[in-house]
Amino acid sequence: MNSVSPGQTRLGWIGTGVMGYSMCGHLIDAGYDMTVYNRSPDKAKPLAERGAKIKTSPKEVAQESDIVFTIVGFPKDVREVILGEQGVLAGSRSGMTLVDMTTSQPSLAREIAETCEAASIDAIDAPVSGGDSGAKNGTLSIMVGGKADAVARVEPLLQLMGKTIVHQGGPGCGQHTKMVNQTLIATGMISICEALLYAHRVGLDIPTVLKSVASGAAGSWALSNLAPRMLDGDFDPGFFVEHFLKDMKIALDEAARMNLALPGMALGYQLYQAAAAQGHRRNGTQSLILALAKLNAIDWPTGR
Template sequence: MSQEMNELSPESTRLGWIGTGVMGTSMCGHLMDAGYRMTVFNRTVEKAKPLVEKGATLADSVGALAANSDVVFTIVGFPSDVREVILGADGVLASAQSGAIIVDMTTSQPSLAKEIAAAAALKGVASIDAPVSGGDTGARNAALSIMVGGEAAAYQRVEPLLRLMGKTIVHQGPAGCGQHTKMVNQTLIASGMIAICEALLYAYRAGLDIPTVLKSVSSGAAGSWSLSNLAPRMLENDFDPGFFVEHFQKDMRIALEEASRMKLALPGLALASQLYQALAAQGHQRDGTQALILALASLNGFDWQQR
């Protein structure tokens, strides 16, 4: 596809999607619903099955997908996965055509986003970092917040595609700025999750009717997305992952590393990281982040699920 072609229309644009997990499947599905031809790849082939049944073509390698895609989206687990998928010997850049665009929606390192953008530019490929917030609910409802770093021209071309997946899409600046913004987001969530868990424990010990309490506090100054969406899951002992604990741990490590590099002390984030480390040590690394209530209840001497 020519770099001069501005409109990424369903009729003329081939999309590739790498990473069909909890969020990726829904996000990719929205693009397919808009009529785009889609090639998908996932290391665990079974996880790509719903999209293949929907009409996507299954690639047998990342390279094969990249060679046949004008825009490649990636949303994988860890920075090491991003590096392998995009910069590896059989990665996206090894096979991408000049004029292609890479959109990495993984929450990853700002420095890696800059490295990818530089390597992509040498091949005539554009790259933007576009991590998301909103969890499984936001992905299903195409209501994600998408934070974008990279060249403005590349962002403007893919913005219509991003709007099929999210409601709040903001270009934050050059490569890496999307990831930095996501670190701000995760820092806010981390301490907020501690507060939500502590508040629920307080309400429980005080003998209050917790659903009634939530009605009172969720629409006031204490309201937040996490309070409205995750506190009810905690009450129902629903710890299915909208976002894995182990992925949140990764995000907090990145944020703390960046803070250290910038000579910032973030004690609230450090505490949250330690509490989630305890939660993972108890075997909950593949549960949703709302499972933090289990670790804090245990700290207070009781089993939340048996309350």
């Protein structure tokens, strides 16, 4: 297993959106040579100003990299940037490592791993949790699937982006763990929104209420980080509603395949569909409160 180090290991990064931009930036700040591709080139320009080389395809990124990271929107995007004609594998060579940090289908992660293995390439699935703030602060939770030696090689890089890095098992296990994470979040977000609406309807001072409940048994990351955004009318995306819908659909499909009933997740999916239908598809997941407020004829603030 080759170790990684700045000046020796060439990195590639594909996808510089809300999460990817900050995550890639941590690796650049650590001194790594970085080659970048983004479907919208303008979003990658700030990274060029920090020393990254910008390419016009994932294939070109792979040709100049020893380890390539991808974090894109949907499974179809993962398939295109990795397995497509201009994808990573088209520009790859034996001994490379691919790390997909998109939340995607476990079956696709296994397919990619099998395809890569045939080409003597290591493939790792490493979806993350922690939102835009976790990406900016380098405190993400990273759930990792893949061969142990390949995971050990990239772990120093993952540590630059996250605080909790756990190897969950073979290919696809990182994605399955992320589905557990999203199942927990789906019903948790419903409860947060309902609690805030209850406090509003009864006339409590909600920031004062949060001081009491956030530090007790009801506390959670989402309550501490997203409830204040809801109160401020801040619905900028730390994580898009449309991406959360994608994640929930993956979890529900996996559950159906296993003959497993997840009624809470199903409810969350329907309520987020309502939020999307009301125009919040590109807002953050905290915009769920707007859908539930509308259900209760409550005029919730929508601007800071």
